[in-house]
Amino acid sequence: MVFARSKLVLEDNCFTEDPGTVQMRFVGPNVKLIYKELYETIKSVFRVSDSDIQETDYSWGKTEKGDKFKVRWWVHKDMDLFTYIYVRFDLSGEGSSEMGNAKIAVKGLMRSEYPQDTVWQRSLFYEMLRTFWHRVFYHKKREEYGEECRHSIILFMNKMKEFCNKLKKEK
Numbered sequence: 001m002v003f004a005r006s007k008l009v010l011e012d013n014c015f016t017e018d019p020g021t022v023q024m025r026f027v028g029p030n031v032k033l034i035y036k037e038l039y040e041t042i043k044s045v046f047r048v049s050d051s052d053i054q055e056t057d058y059s060w061g062k063t064e065k066g067d068k069f070k071v072r073w074w075v076h077k078d079m080d081l082f083t084y085i086y087v088r089f090d091l092s093g094e095g096s097s098e099m100g101n102a103k104i105a106v107k108g109l110m111r112s113e114y115p116q117d118t119v120w121q122r123s124l125f126y127e128m129l130r131t132f133w134h135r136v137f138y139h140k141k142r143e144e145y146g147e148e149c150r151h152s153i154i155l156f157m158n159k160m161k162e163f164c165n166k167l168k169k170e171k
Contacts, residue, residue, distance in 0.1 A: 006116045012142075014085070014108030014149035021107040022157055028168045031093045031100035032067050037163050038091055038104065042075060045156045046087070052076050066096030079145045082138075083112040087153070104160060108149045112142060 013020050026034065042053060057072035070092040077085045086109045093102030114130060116122050 008114040008116055010112040010142075012110050012146060014087075014110055014146060014153060016146075021105050022153055023103065023105045024157055024160060024164075026093075026102045026104070026164045026167075027100075028164065029095075029099060029170070030097050030167050031095040031102040032069065032097075033167065034093070034102050034104070034160075034164070035069065035071065035091065038089065038160065039073070041156060041159050041163070042073065042089060045159060046075055046077055046085075046152055048075055048077050063094060065094055066100060068094035079110075079148075080141070082114060083110065083142060083145055085110050085145065085149050085152075087149070104157075106153050106156065108153050110142070110146050110149055112138075 015022070039053070042048070043050070046052075052075060054074045054076070055071065056074055057070065059071070060067065060069040062068070071090070073089040075085075075087040075089070077087075079085060088105075088107045088109075090105040091102065094100055095102075114121075120126055
């Protein structure tokens with residue numbers, strides 16, 4: 001991530017066409033176990049540490065049907081000096097150890113940031129050089145990062161699907 005007062009930001013969804021957001025629904029026992037598994041799966045699939053994951057929304061309470069929860073995580077993964085992947089994970093559900101339902105939604109963004117703080121970085125000549133470099137050399141790299149983002153999200157959802165199938169079999 002570039003720390004700059006002013007910067008040019010290029011942002012793309014990891015999935016440029018539908019589905020922009022990948023979702024999965026689960027109906028079965030022990031839905032609250034998904035919370036811990038989801039967090040650990042994020043760390044292993046995206047190869048990030050705890051400090052790269054921010055939990056921005058956390059709501060957990062008791063109802064007559066059991067636990068009711070809603071959680072949101074943001075993952076920030078630097079790819080190189082200019083580009084990073086920003087992924088949002090939403091988990092919501094309710095239920096008890098006998099039966100419940102949960103929904104997992106994942107949306108990935110890829111951002112490239114170019115600082116424009118100095119007079120040189122705001123000059124027309126610099127912008128022409130940066131545009132040439134971006135189109136000739138860096139565009140291919142951004143495509144690779146987008147592919148890695150899509151692959152990681154699909155792998156994450158497959159691992160969560162395996163875990164949910166395991167929960168159903170344990171019942």
